[in-house]
Amino acid sequence: MLAGKHVALYVSGGIAAYKAAYLVRDLIRQGAQVRVVETTGAQAFVTPLTFQTLSKHAVYTDRFAQLAPDEVAHIELADWTEIALVAPATADLIAKMAHGIADDFASTALLATTAVKFVAPAMNVHMWENPATQRNVTTLKGDGVHIIEPDTGFLAEGYSGKGRFPEPEQIVALLRAKLLAQDTDLLLHGQQVLVTAGGTRERLDPVRYLTNDSSGKMGYALAQAAQNLGAQVTLISAPTALPVPVGVTYVGVDSAAAMRAALLQRYATAQLVIMAAAVADFRPATVADNKIKKTTADYTLALTKNPDILAELGQQKQQQFLIGFAAETQHLLANAQQKLVTKKVDMIVANDVSQAQVGFDHDTNAVTVLQPQQAPQQLPLASKQVIAQQILQLAIKAQAARAN
Ligand SMILES: Cc1cc2nc3c(=O)[nH]c(=O)nc-3n(C[C@H](O)[C@H](O)[C@H](O)COP(=O)(O)O)c2cc1C
Structure with missing residues (x-):
């Protein structure tokens, strides 16, 4: 996305100026052409020679020093x-x-x-929270400038904020994401895509829950792939160990109930909905307020059926293209075919999770894709990204066939 792009990096006089050197390196790694401007303040922290060496171009510092006549x-x-x-x-x-x-090179350019x-603002928390700074940031947002929000954490001053x-x-990832969303040539440009991922947690008491082996890797890979195709992606995820x-x-x-609520809130405006989460079919009939005590006798857990979210979305379907996942350990195609018909979904991705390297927690998957009135399509073993x-x-x- 950044390959060949002309990026002008403006470095100003904060303690984080040294991190801009890594930024130049990361931008160049993405294939960008980078030119650097430093304010006088920035030069007190990092010399132009550093940026010149990394960017392989003279650094712009002085408005009146013209590089070419x-x-x-x-x-x-x-x-x-x-x-x-x-x-x-x-x-x-x-x-x-x-x-x-416009009183120096950076502000003038x-x-x-x-x-x-x-x-990307970086400063002391009190400078950041000062109403003057906040007013200026609001003005810039109003002017169409993208503000990369500062992180919260340990500051150079020795305290957190x-x-x-x-x-x-x-x-760099944020820049890439913004550029992807603006690229009208991408196939999912302008589409709202909802992806669910992970295994839901059905609470039993304050310290215990029922869940399953889903790692969320397939759903996260789908969210990333949809974003790469220009979609505005919302990832509704049960807890996972994966970076968003x-x-x-x-x-x-x-829980499944929370996932259902989050989906229904966003479903009406979505074009593509991919249900890759492993949603629990049952939940404990009651949730104990306190930790359930150990007893000498056996304990019988009563379960209540969870709502069938996929079927519900199938019922409410308008413009949405709805994709369901079927993880089975037996009768894969028969069960998936039945799901396709009874739940009114547009596509079922079936995976036989009893096979080696397939399904839950693996980095690879092999699936069969079922669509109405079409022969099943095999997607052989490959990474979940592929x-x-x-x-x-x-x-x-x-979607294109449906539109024609
Ligand atoms: C050691 C030191 C660290 C500074 N760190 C920051 C900072 O992180 N963010 C900030 O907005 N200003 C910081 N300042 C203040 C700016 O350097 C000062 O406002 C300067 O005029 C900014 O000039 P410039 O915007 O042209 O680079 C710092 C100043 C010093 C002396």
Whole structure:
């Protein structure tokens, strides 16, 4: 996504300026062409030589020092730029940008560029929370500038608060996600995609729950693959140990009931809904307020049936393309075929979880895709990322056929 893109990185005078060196490296790794601007403040923290060496281009520092006699440096850079990234952005540079001040190279070139702008503020928590800074950030947002929210955590001052510079790879991932969402050529551009993932937890008492072996890997791979195709993705996930793909809207849930509520709230506006979560069929009939005590006698647990979310979504289906997953250990195709018909879904992805390297917790999967009036399609053993891409390609094809 960033390959070949012209990125102008504006580094201003904060303690996080050293992290901008890693940012240059990460951007170049993604194939971007990077040119660096440093404010006078930034040069007190990291010398231009560092950025020049990493970016293989002279660093812009002085508005009146022209690199070439036949062009005006700040205008040439402004016109060259496809993405302007201010990182770290000081309170001072944010204030200048918000007020259209152009009194050094960075602020002048930023005022002159029409490129998409990303600003990653980094500062002391009190500077960040100061109403003046917040006003300026609001102004920039209103001007269409993308603000990369600072992290909360340990600050250079020795205490915790909001204002930390996010990790460079996090910034690059965010940039990539934003660019993907804006690329109108991508096949899922403009589509709202809902993906569920993970195994639900059905509580028994304050310290115990029933769950299953689902790791969430298939759902997370689908969420990432849909984002790569330009979709606006919401991932409704039961607890997992996986990192949430940057740029994906994450909704954390625990039980089947919570997952159902989160889905129903967002279903009406979705175009593509992928139910990859392992939703519990049953939940304990009662949830004890206190930890259930050990007894000498056997304990019988009464279970109540959970609502069938997939069937419910099938009933309510309008424009949505609905994909269900069927994990079976026997009679795979017969059970999946039945699910396809009775639950009114558009596609069932069936996996035989009794096979080696397939299904729960594995990094690989092998599935059979069932669609109405079509012969079953085998997707042989591959990484879950590859299987996710193949499932989406089939869904896009089916959506296109439906539209014609
Ligand atoms: C040691 C030190 C650390 C600083 N760290 C920050 C910072 O993290 N964020 C910030 O907004 N300002 C910080 N400042 C204040 C800025 O350097 C100061 O506002 C400067 O005028 C910013 O200039 P510039 O925006 O042109 O780079 C720091 C100053 C010093 C001396």
